Amino acid sequence: MHLLYQIFIDPFVQMGHAPDLLMQTLWEGLVAGVLYSLIALGFVLIFKASGVFNFAQGIMVVFSALTLVGLYAHGVPAFFALGLTIGVMFLLALAVERFVLRPLVNQAEIILFMATFGLTYILIGFGELIFGGDPKVMITDQLLLPSGSYTIKMLGGFVQMQKIDIAAAVIASLMVASLAVFFQKTRIGRALRAVADSHRAALSVGISLEYIWVTVWFAAGIVALATGIMWGARSNVSFALEIIALKALPVLILGGFTSIPGAIVGGIIIGVGEKIGEFYWGPLFGSGIEEWFAYVIALVFLLFRPQGLFGERIIERI
Amino acid sequence: MRAPGGPDVAVGDVLLSVENVSLTFGGVKAVSDVSFDIRKGEIRAIIGPNGAGKTSMLNIINGFYHPHLGRINFKGETRSKMRPHDAAYGGIARTFQNVALFRGMTVLDNIMAGRMLKMHKNFFWQLLRFGPATTEEVENRHRVEQIIDFLKIQEIRRTPVGRLPYGLQKRVELGRALAMEPDLLLLDEPMAGMNIEEKEDMSRFVLDVNDHYGTTIALIEHDMGVVMDLSDRVVVLDHGIKIADGTPDEVSADQGVIDAYLGVAH
Amino acid sequence: MFYREAGQYKTSYQADQALFPIRQDQIGIVLILAVTFILVPLTASDFVIDSVLTPILIFSLAAIGLNLLTGYTGLLSLGTGGFMGVGAFACYKLATIFPGINIIVMIICSGFFAAAAGLLFGLPSLRIKGFYLAVATLASQFFLSWCFIRIPWLYNYNVSASIEVPARTLFGIEITGPNATATTRYLIVLTIVAVMTWLASNLIRGRIGRTWMAVRDMDIAAELIGIKLYQTKMLAFAVSSFYCGVAGAMLVFLWLGNAESESFNINQSFLVLFMVIIGGLGSLLGSYLGAALIFGLPIVLRMVKSALGLSITSAHLEHINFITLGVLIIFFLIVEPNGLARLWQIGKQKLRVWPFPY
Numbered sequence: 032m033h034l035l036y037q038i039f040i041d042p043f044v045q046m047g048h049a050p051d052l053l054m055q056t057l058w059e060g061l062v063a064g065v066l067y068s069l070i071a072l073g074f075v076l077i078f079k080a081s082g083v084f085n086f087a088q089g090i091m092v093v094f095s096a097l098t099l100v101g102l103y104a105h106g107v108p109a110f111f112a113l114g115l116t117i118g119v120m121f122l123l124a125l126a127v128e129r130f131v132l133r134p135l136v137n138q139a140e141i142i143l144f145m146a147t148f149g150l151t152y153i154l155i156g157f158g159e160l161i162f163g164g165d166p167k168v169m170i171t172d173q174l175l176l177p178s179g180s181y182t183i184k185m186l187g188g189f190v191q192m193q194k195i196d197i198a199a200a201v202i203a204s205l206m207v208a209s210l211a212v213f214f215q216k217t218r219i220g221r222a223l224r225a226v227a228d229s230h231r232a233a234l235s236v237g238i239s240l241e242y243i244w245v246t247v248w249f250a251a252g253i254v255a256l257a258t259g260i261m262w263g264a265r266s267n268v269s270f271a272l273e274i275i276a277l278k279a280l281p282v283l284i285l286g287g288f289t290s291i292p293g294a295i296v297g298g299i300i301i302g303v304g305e306k307i308g309e310f311y312w313g314p315l316f317g318s319g320i321e322e323w324f325a326y327v328i329a330l331v332f333l334l335f336r337p338q339g340l341f342g343e344r345i346i347e348r349i
Numbered sequence: 350m351r352a353p354g355g356p357d358v359a360v361g362d363v364l365l366s367v368e369n370v371s372l373t374f375g376g377v378k379a380v381s382d383v384s385f386d387i388r389k390g391e392i393r394a395i396i397g398p399n400g401a402g403k404t405s406m407l408n409i410i411n412g413f414y415h416p417h418l419g420r421i422n423f424k425g426e427t428r429s430k431m432r433p434h435d436a437a438y439g440g441i442a443r444t445f446q447n448v449a450l451f452r453g454m455t456v457l458d459n460i461m462a463g464r465m466l467k468m469h470k471n472f473f474w475q476l477l478r479f480g481p482a483t484t485e486e487v488e489n490r491h492r493v494e495q496i497i498d499f500l501k502i503q504e505i506r507r508t509p510v511g512r513l514p515y516g517l518q519k520r521v522e523l524g525r526a527l528a529m530e531p532d533l534l535l536l537d538e539p540m541a542g543m544n545i546e547e548k549e550d551m552s553r554f555v556l557d558v559n560d561h562y563g564t565t566i567a568l569i570e571h572d573m574g575v576v577m578d579l580s581d582r583v584v585v586l587d588h589g590i591k592i593a594d595g596t597p598d599e600v601s602a603d604q605g606v607i608d609a610y611l612g613v614a615h
Numbered sequence: 616m617f618y619r620e621a622g623q624y625k626t627s628y629q630a631d632q633a634l635f636p637i638r639q640d641q642i643g644i645v646l647i648l649a650v651t652f653i654l655v656p657l658t659a660s661d662f663v664i665d666s667v668l669t670p671i672l673i674f675s676l677a678a679i680g681l682n683l684l685t686g687y688t689g690l691l692s693l694g695t696g697g698f699m700g701v702g703a704f705a706c707y708k709l710a711t712i713f714p715g716i717n718i719i720v721m722i723i724c725s726g727f728f729a730a731a732a733g734l735l736f737g738l739p740s741l742r743i744k745g746f747y748l749a750v751a752t753l754a755s756q757f758f759l760s761w762c763f764i765r766i767p768w769l770y771n772y773n774v775s776a777s778i779e780v781p782a783r784t785l786f787g788i789e790i791t792g793p794n795a796t797a798t799t800r801y802l803i804v805l806t807i808v809a810v811m812t813w814l815a816s817n818l819i820r821g822r823i824g825r826t827w828m829a830v831r832d833m834d835i836a837a838e839l840i841g842i843k844l845y846q847t848k849m850l851a852f853a854v855s856s857f858y859c860g861v862a863g864a865m866l867v868f869l870w871l872g873n874a875e876s877e878s879f880n881i882n883q884s885f886l887v888l889f890m891v892i893i894g895g896l897g898s899l900l901g902s903y904l905g906a907a908l909i910f911g912l913p914i915v916l917r918m919v920k921s922a923l924g925l926s927i928t929s930a931h932l933e934h935i936n937f938i939t940l941g942v943l944i945i946f947f948l949i950v951e952p953n954g955l956a957r958l959w960q961i962g963k964q965k966l967r968v969w970p971f972p973y
Contacts, residue, residue: 084746134949141691142952144746145892148885149944156937274881280750288746322761326754333743333751411839437841449839451832453897454825462829466841468822472850478817483629486821490628529840 042311051188056310057303062196062265064302065203069258070279071286071294072207073251079214079289080223080247081132082140082230086147089276090154091252095120096259096268097162100170109173120252128244136240137230155270164270169263171195176264199261206254211291223247227289278305281329301325363422364389364565365410365441365533370419372405379405380416381589387533392559392566394580394597396573398609401586403569404446407535410567411443412436424532438466440532444522444539446569452511456521459510460496463528464489496524500554516547523554527562534558536568540575548572552579577601585609619967634816651805656798665797665870671903671910672801672808673865678890678902679815680858685888686896687824688851689831690740694752695859695887697736697759700879702729702860703867704769707778710868711771718783718791719803722864729860730853732759737852741845756881763876770875777875780868791868800869807865811858816899818854827851828897859887889940893947895954904955908943912936 046053070088077085085091098119102112131146171178177194214220226233226243234240262272278301286297305328309321366386372379380402387393395403408414410421412431420427423439442463451459468489474482497503500520505513510521519539526534539555540548552575558564570576576583576597583600585593587609593600600606623638625631635641655668681695705728709721736755740748763769770778782792789795790803818824826847829837838844867874886909894905913936920927927935951957 131945138948138952141745142948146945146948148889148892149941149948152937152941152944154941156934156939156941159937160931160934277753277881280753284747284750317765319761319765323754323757326750326757330739330751330754333747334739413835413839433838434841434843437839443839445836449833449836451829451836453832454828458825458828462825462837462842463840465822465826465829470822472823475818475821475823476814478821482817482821483632486632487628490632494628525840 037315038312045311049188051185051190052310054185054190056306058190058192058196060303060306061299062193062199062302063306064299065196065200066258066262066298067278067282067302068295068298069203069206069254069261070276071282071298072210072291073254073258074279074283075286075289075291075294076210076247076251076254079227079291081244082227083132083143083147084140084288085251086144087150087154088251088255089273089279090151090158091120091123091255092259092262092276093268093270093272094123094154094158094259095252095256096169096263096272097158097167099256099260100167100263100268101162103170103173104167109170112170113174116256117253120256121249124245124248124252127248128241132244133241151273155273158270166267166269166271167263169260169268171260171264174260176260193265195261195264199264202257202261206257207291207295210250214291219243219246278325281325284329285332301328304328360390360563362389363387364424366422367406367410368420368422370406370409370416370421372402372409372414372416378589380409380586382419383586383589383591384419385584385591385594387565387567388582389532389565390559390563391581392555392568392579394576394583395567395569395586396571396576396583397586397592400588402589403586404537405589406586407443407537407567407569410436410533411441411535437529440530441535442526442529442531442533443535444519444526444537446537446541448515448518448522450510450518450522450525453509455507455509456502456513456524457493457497457506459521460493460524460528461489463525464493466529493524493528496527499527499557500524515542519543519551520554523551527558527564530562531564534564534566536566536570538569538571540570540572548575555579573601632820634813634820648809652802656802661797664801667910667914669797669801669804669870670866671906672804673862673870674887674890674906674910675903676808676811676865677859677862677887678894678906679812679899680855680862681887681891682894682896682899682902683815683818683827683858684851684855686891686898686901687819687831688827688848690737690848690851691745691749692752692855693749693881693884693888694736694755694759696879696881696883697756698729698733698856698859699863699866699883699887700759700763700876701732701856702726702863703874703879704763704778705729705860706864706868707771707780708769710781710783714781717785718868719785719807722807722861722868725864726857726861729863730857733852733856733859734849737849737856740848740852753881756884760876760880763879775875777873778867779873780871783868791872793872795869804865804869807861811861812899815858819899823850831897889944893944893954895956898954898956900959901954901956904959908955909940912939912943 070092073088073091074085077083077088095116099112099116102115103109107115127150131150132143135143135146177198180191180193181197183190183192214223222233222238223243223246225236225238226240230240233243259268259272262268279298282294282297282301284297285300286293286295305321305325308324309318313320363386366384368384370383371381383402383406395406397403405414409416410431412433412435415430420429421431423431423441451462454462468485470482470485474480497506500523502517502520502524505517505521510518513521519541523536523539526536536555540551543551555566555568556579559566568580580597582595583593583597584591585600585603585606592605592609593603595603620637623636625636630636635644655664659668677695677699680698681692684690684692702725706721706725709716709724710718713721732755736752739751743751764776767773767776770776773779780791782789782794784790785803788799790799826837826842829840829842830844830847830851834844837847863879866878871878890905890909891902892905893908894903895901913932916932916936916939920932947954
């Protein structure tokens with residue numbers, strides 16, 4: 032009985048009791064959610080355009096951030112380092128297309144998925160080899176990103192918002208908006224969608240797969256870099272980020288694998304859900320439920336809607 | 350040679366009938382108010398122009414689709430929809446338009462898979478594979494080899510079906526359906542994509558199955574020659590509606606059927 | 616020429632369906648058993664036994680477990696580490712609660728606990744397929760990892776949240792704990808793994824194996840033949856988790872000697888998945904080959920490094936290990952998606968027709 036009270040009544044009482052804390056938690060959840068969405072966005076980009084589920088997206092976030100910080104540590108000025116890192120991501124896209132995607136064209140999706148596993152391990156190895164495994168500090172000031180926070184008085188208390196988080200939300204929205212327009216309105220966007228549907232058909236219509244794939248992996252690399260900068264600004268750059276990036280998977284389940292708005296909505300739902308769950312229900316379980324709560328949310332969703340919130344229903348013909 | 354489930358149906362009696370069956374997909378009416386029956390021991394053809402709803406009809410009988418209206422009567426039992434497992438257990442087997450074989454398995458394994466309902470030895474015996482499990486395996490292997498002999502596919506026994514040409518795949522699929530020892534065999538375009546010799550072979554198999562095993566057969570077919578030669582009765586569908594039902598001679602003389610095939614606007 | 620089967624014909628279906636129908640294979644397996652059971656303990660060094668052979672055997676068993684689920688039934692699972700952990704912790708609790716009972720019995724029993732976990736976390740597979748199922752299994756992996764830390768009862772309230780293996784004996788010889796010799800542990804692992812592999816091969820060759828493969832290849836057609844999908848999938852999860860659980864218990868009790876939640880985290884799941892991919896999905900032999908390659912790789916790299924006289928730190932070597940692993944995975948997927956097992960089959964085919972090219 033007491034347990035039922037603890038699960039169903041108490042958390043809401045606590046929420047009402049200190050609404051400013053609720054707002055703070057919601058804000059924290061929103062911020063985490065935006066970052067999850069950015070990672071999910073990288074997945075969606077690549078999946079939408081090549082049908083490949085890029086498991087390596089998470090490590091690309093870490094790798095790009097490490098490259099940026101590493102270059103700066105070797106004396107390269109901040110914005111120049113940024114430019115160089117973008118160049119590195121371009122080279123990475125070229126390499127992936129040439130050595131992974133091209134030999135595997137037309138193979139089953141599961142094969143390509145497993146190839147990205149291999150890519151993940153390669154990037155982890157390279158990252159650790161070149162930059163070392165200890166956590167690094169993101170060069171936020173040098174990149175002219177704001178620091179410090181705003182404290183807003185509301186609801187009987189106050190809510191603190193880090194300026195960097197607001198910046199992250201703004202940058203993320205800009206990126207999402209431009210990508211959405213790109214996919215829907217432009218000729219290249221249409222070609223990308225064709226390629227995602229069928230490699231063979233796209234080839235026979237004359238779409239250059241290589242060009243498309245390099246473009247898309249490069250775009251995903253840029254998104255990864257932005258994510259890495261934002262995330263590195265909040266907590267340091269380390270390989271632990273790779274595991275956190277796996278959280279993007281529940282986001283994709285909710286939002287669907289091919290929907291850009293879905294990635295945003297899914298990310299926010301997961302981020303907020305996770306934080307609220309951890310803060311208000313966490314103590315019941317002994318804390319740390321953030322590790323798995325997101326996946327359980329996704330699981331529950333899947334049971335009701337196996338194709339996710341935004342995904343398309345797959346009809347099998349026989 | 351009878352599948353369990355349901356009373357004995359004498360030759361000539363109705364084995365399966367569909368009554369006022371309708372099926373819609375979104376806005377598309379795949380099947381509208383169709384009724385016909387299949388008598389035990391006969392070869393019943395379902396024909397019609399493309400998109401007429403023939404495969405949907407078979408899918409309804411098989412339990413893959415569920416009709417929104419109407420009923421299915423099989424071996425005396427009437428239901429509003431068929432479950433795939435009930436259909437299989439009750440003695441309905443089928444082949445598919447786009448060969449639905451298990452590509453990772455050999456021909457032998459695929460046909461042995463058809464014996465699934467006949468193999469009962471539980472998990473524990475399967476684990477040890479002495480005694481009862483092996484005996485059961487050998488028994489069923491015996492039956493399967495009979496089918497392999499019948500279909501003359503001995504040489505390709507151990508070939509993974511993914512590597513076989515289309516015509517042979519269709520034959521293996523027929524074998525898998527036969528392995529179920531069905532009372533009713535549904536064939537979805539068994540001759541599609543075959544040349545004259547292959548068609549003659551397949552026709553011979555269909556007739557033999559009907560003669561020797563007494564299996565009732567319902568088949569979808571586009572080749573009119575095959576339909577006229579093989580079938581006892583024909584039902585014609587067009588745009589989801591039944592437009593004719595009778596012997597091959599009656600149906601081929603029916604003006605409505607001729608119009609449907611020639612594309613006369615109606 | 617060496618592998619010709621001409622002249623070996625079978626006169627009964629039973630003989631045809633035997634595990635090793637070809638005489639060369641029969642001789643081969645006897646040789647392998649003789650070498651592993653007799654020759655190795657007598658001649659190989661403790662280092663080779665303890666650092667190479669024992670872990671390869673244990674992980675082969677885990678790989679077989681995952682292969683049954685993913686390779687034969689087509690259900691992609693990223694929860695292997697978690698199920699291994701369930702087996703390990705269950706064994707620990709059983710061993711400490713019932714100290715008098717034979718430890719081998721405990722190891723087998725812990726498999727059943729893992730099987731139960733597999734059944735529970737496999738339930739979503741009834742509704743969910745493909746990648747989505749993989750993500751659902753991630754839920755089970757992360758949840759179980761969390762449990763291994765946050766439920767102190769599991770590690771007997773040990774302050775360091777780790778489990779330490781108690782000493783146990785069999786016929787008076789110590790087989791677990793600090794005094795157990797490498798050879799003793801190796802022989803026990805070898806026996807268990809050999810028996811369980813044989814059982815798995817029986818399942819695969821029979822009715823159950825066919826149902827699994829049918830569900831993998833085309834579950835709609837499988838349903839229409841009369842296969843009950845949910846029973847088949849649940850059985851796959853249960854058996855697979857059983858194997859992983861036993862492997863996990865052996866990992867702790869017969870190899871590491873201790874463990875903590877980190878030993879059964881997501882990286883473990885990836886590792887076993889790589890073994891299965893590289894070794895070959897849907898092949899028992901592949902499970903062994905994949906485990907051998909993944910465990911042999913660091914050793915090979917170390918040998919190459921000393922042979923070439925390069926001075927690389929061991930940390931760097933580990934990173935190079937990662938890179939090589941990734942490259943190997945991609946290489947295999949390009950060259951032979953069916954893994955080492957398929958390469959082995961091609962090799963046998965070449966042996967069959969040698970010295971002719973085809």
